[in-house]
Amino acid sequence: MDGVAKIFVAIGLLLGVAIILGVFIAFIVNKFKVKEDERTIKLLQMLPGANCGACGYPGCAGLRDAIIDGKVTKIKTCKVISNENAQKVVDYLNSTKGEDGSTLKVTL
Numbered sequence: 001m002d003g004v005a006k007i008f009v010a011i012g013l014l015l016g017v018a019i020i021l022g023v024f025i026a027f028i029v030n031k032f033k034v035k036e037d038e039r040t041i042k043l044l045q046m047l048p049g050a051n052c053g054a055c056g057y058p059g060c061a062g063l064r065d066a067i068i069d070g071k072v073t074k075i076k077t078c079k080v081i082s083n084e085n086a087q088k089v090v091d092y093l094n095s096t097k098g099e100d101g102s103t104l105k106v107t108l
Contacts, residue, residue, distance in 0.1 A: 046089050054079040
C-alpha cells in the first residue's frame with residue numbers, strides 16, 4: 001500500500017468513527033432529554049425582567065422557580081410588576097396546566 005492509499009484508509013476510518021459517534025450522541029440526547037415545564041418559559045417572559053432581587057430571590061428567574069415550585073403564591077411578591085401584568089400572570093398560571101396536569105393556584 002502506498003502513502004496515498006494509507007491516507008485515504010485513515011480518513012475513511014476517522015469518518016466512519018465520527019459517523020458512529022454522531023449517531024450515538026444523537027440517540028443519547030433524545031433518550032435523556034429533559035422536558036421543561038412550558039410555564040417556566042412563559043412566566044419568565046411575563047415577569048418584568050428587572051432582576052432587582054427586591055422579592056428576596058436572585059432575579060426574576062429565581063422568583064419564577066419559586067412560583068413554579070409552589071413556594072410563592074402571591075405574584076405581587078415582585079415589587080416592580082405592574083398590576084395589569086400581575087393579573088395576567090395570575091390568570092395564566094391559574095388556567096394553564098403543567099406537565100402533571102395540575103394548575104398553580106396563585107393570587108395577586
